[in-house]
Amino acid sequence: MKYRVLIIGAGNIASGYDDVDSDMFLTHAHAFKCHDGFELLGFVDIDKKKANTAAKKWGTNAFFNLESAIQKFQYIDIFCIAVPDVFHFEILLKVAELKPKFVFAEKPLTQTLSESLIIKNVYSLNKIPLMVNFKRAFIPEFKFLEYEIKNNSFGKLRDFYGFYNRGLKHNASHLFDLFFRLTGEKDLILTQFIDQINDYSLSDLSYSFLAKSNSGVNFNLKSFNGNEYPIFELDFHFSAGRIRVTNAGEIIEKYKKQPSSFNGLSTIKLSESIVTSLNKSFIYSIQNIYNHLTSGEKVVSDIDDTILVMGVTEKIIKSIIK
Ligand SMILES: NC(=O)c1ccc[n+]([C@@H]2O[C@H](COP(=O)([O-])OP(=O)(O)OC[C@H]3O[C@@H](n4cnc5c(N)ncnc54)[C@H](O)[C@@H]3O)[C@@H](O)[C@H]2O)c1
Structure with a gap:
């Protein structure tokens, strides 16, 4: 059938x-x-x-x-x-x-x-x-990354940096979804508003701001004028490594903490660079x-995932414009 x-x-x-x-x-x-x-x-x-x-x-x-x-x-x-x-x-x-x-x-x-x-x-x-x-929720390389992060392969997440454009609701929703999905975080509280751009719609501005997650992660989000070029990048800084997601999610770079050539110091080195199957x-x-x-089989990216993203997005916007 x-x-x-x-x-x-x-x-x-x-x-x-x-x-x-x-x-x-x-x-x-x-x-x-x-x-x-x-x-x-x-x-x-x-x-x-x-x-x-x-x-x-x-x-x-x-x-x-x-x-x-x-x-x-x-x-x-x-x-x-x-x-x-x-x-x-x-x-x-x-x-x-x-x-x-x-x-x-x-x-x-x-x-x-x-x-x-x-x-x-x-x-x-x-x-x-x-x-x-x-769409990134369905990609095997992101599912494995979630498994690695949740199994402590990179240590504790300290700071997150994201770059996006064309609307906090329209496009940053993808970024919020990926951040929550990969880290298991469930909330963000605005700590500082930076700026705003109208590069998509007056009813959906591209805001830049700093926030804190419920477990104390510093969440830094910067918009960039989408009329110049599109950008969608995530950068996670952990106690024992770093993950960069670039090219809108086509590339994942994993860095691991190692002893540096200077006695007693550490460094982070690129351990793996992956081309994801995003375009499938x-x-x-x-x-x-x-x-x-x-x-x-459980539905990946269901309504509760969306409600989490929308709830946080609306709360951040309310805190910015209050
Ligand atoms: N998940 C993603 O990565 C992703 C990427 C691109 C677009 N989108 C989303 O997909 C949706 C469509 O985007 P698009 O770029 O294909 O837009 P589009 O403008 O190319 O296509 C939308 C089509 O819907 C038609 N339409 C409008 N009202 C309708 C109605 N009431 N009944 C039937 N047809 C109607 C329009 O005539 C148009 O042909 C948007 O919500 C957008 O946010 C998601």
């Missing part, structure tokens, strides 16, 4: 970023088309040209509203939500009424924490599993959906 999938939104992440024969898996469509466990029923897009172009590209159907897709197929197992951020909440509520077996939503799940809490309530009442596309993230995320549906 194949699970039948409908993708809502036929833009870049749904269909545009890659092609049927590319090595990378950068769209929902590419991953579902290549997995034997799924059948791609089509795309829904209010922009007819977008819907038709995507349907032609991936050999499937185009719909211009959700109702016409439902009319044709009666029951749909899985919905992917890949529309602009502002429409996530209303579409999440709409598809929940159809009681699908699974919903895979783009990040940020909703615009506000209170909306996400409503979604959590509706989805748990209806027992609909929900996954949010924080959709292969891993949809395999997790398949494993969840067929054998109950």
Whole structure:
């Protein structure tokens, strides 16, 4: 049996970023088309040209509203939500009424924490599993890094530095998710506001600030004008090593503390540099959906992970603008 999938939104992440024969898996469509466990029923897009172009590209159907897709197929197992951020909440509520077996939503799940809490309530009442596309969460190299950090391979985390742009909610949400996931930290308290840039939207500024985690880690986040170039980097300083994540997560560098050539002093040396499989993230995320549906595997990047990120983001913004 194949699970039948409908993708809502036929833009870049749904269909545009890659092609049927590319090595990378950068769209929902590419991953579902290549997995034997799924059948791609089509795309829904209010922009007819977008819907038709995507349907032609991936050999499937185009719909211009959700109702016409439902009319044709009666029951749909899985919905992917890949529309602009502002429409996530209303579409999440709409598809929940159809009681699908699974919903895979783009990040940020909703615009506000209170909306996400409503979604959590509706989805748990209806027992609909929900996954949010924080793509680094699915990558084996990051899962192993989490294992190493939590097993003390680098010692105690002292300081964290992050660089990002294009919106604290829109883009830094990826960075928060990775920080919390890798370290197990659960909160951040603002200690000092630095500055703000409008390089994405007036309703989602790129803030820079210092904060403290609940276990005393210094969390330093600096935005950089996204109109110059995109940046997404994380740098963890531990008591016995350092980890750098660069190129938006394509590279992980691990450094370990060692005796230096100067008697009695220590140094940190690069022990491993890894090219991650970030550009195949959709292969891993949809395999997790398949494993969840067929054998109950835990959903990676579920609604609670998103609620943690949104709660901290809103708290930091409130502390900055109060
Ligand atoms: N996880 C990631 O790394 C990642 C990367 C890129 C984008 N995203 C997210 O994916 C979402 C889509 O981004 P994109 O870059 O593909 O945008 P896009 O503008 O390229 O595509 C969005 C499409 O949705 C359509 N649309 C708008 N309202 C609709 C509605 N009510 N019903 C059906 N279709 C509708 C638009 O016509 C458009 O074709 C955003 O939420 C974005 O934040 C996530």
